[in-house]
Amino acid sequence: MTQTLPVGADGATNGYIALVAKFTALQKAANGLLDEAELLAQRMRRNADAATTLADLSAAAHVDPAHVAAIADVGNAFGQVVGGCKRLMSAADTMHTAASHLKQEHQAEYGPIHAAVTASRARQAKPGFYQQT
Structure with a gap:
């Protein structure tokens, strides 16, 4: 799931289309993280419940x-992981929303x-050409 987004100083990697693609990739990464954290939280909740049942038995x-x-104690540790997953899910949801707004x-x-x-046939100046120095 580790995917890096290309970052550069030239117009090609920071052009309009490239930035839209980066924002979309960021949204997808946040959504994937949210899904993975939710699955992990569910699995850890089942493990915590199983440990509690085992302790009772x-x-x-x-x-x-x-x-x-x-x-x-093992059951409690699983429960703490569930809490961490929920905080991670909240952060991933916030990141997904922020990336969506930014896009x-x-x-x-x-x-x-x-x-x-893009509609004009005239050759365009490179980014920054019109900035006053």
């Missing part, structure tokens, strides 16, 4: 209290300019 079978406590703003700001530039 062990206590009912008069297993040494130290072992029952160790099993309960929309980028398209609203630069989409018409890009459309006008």
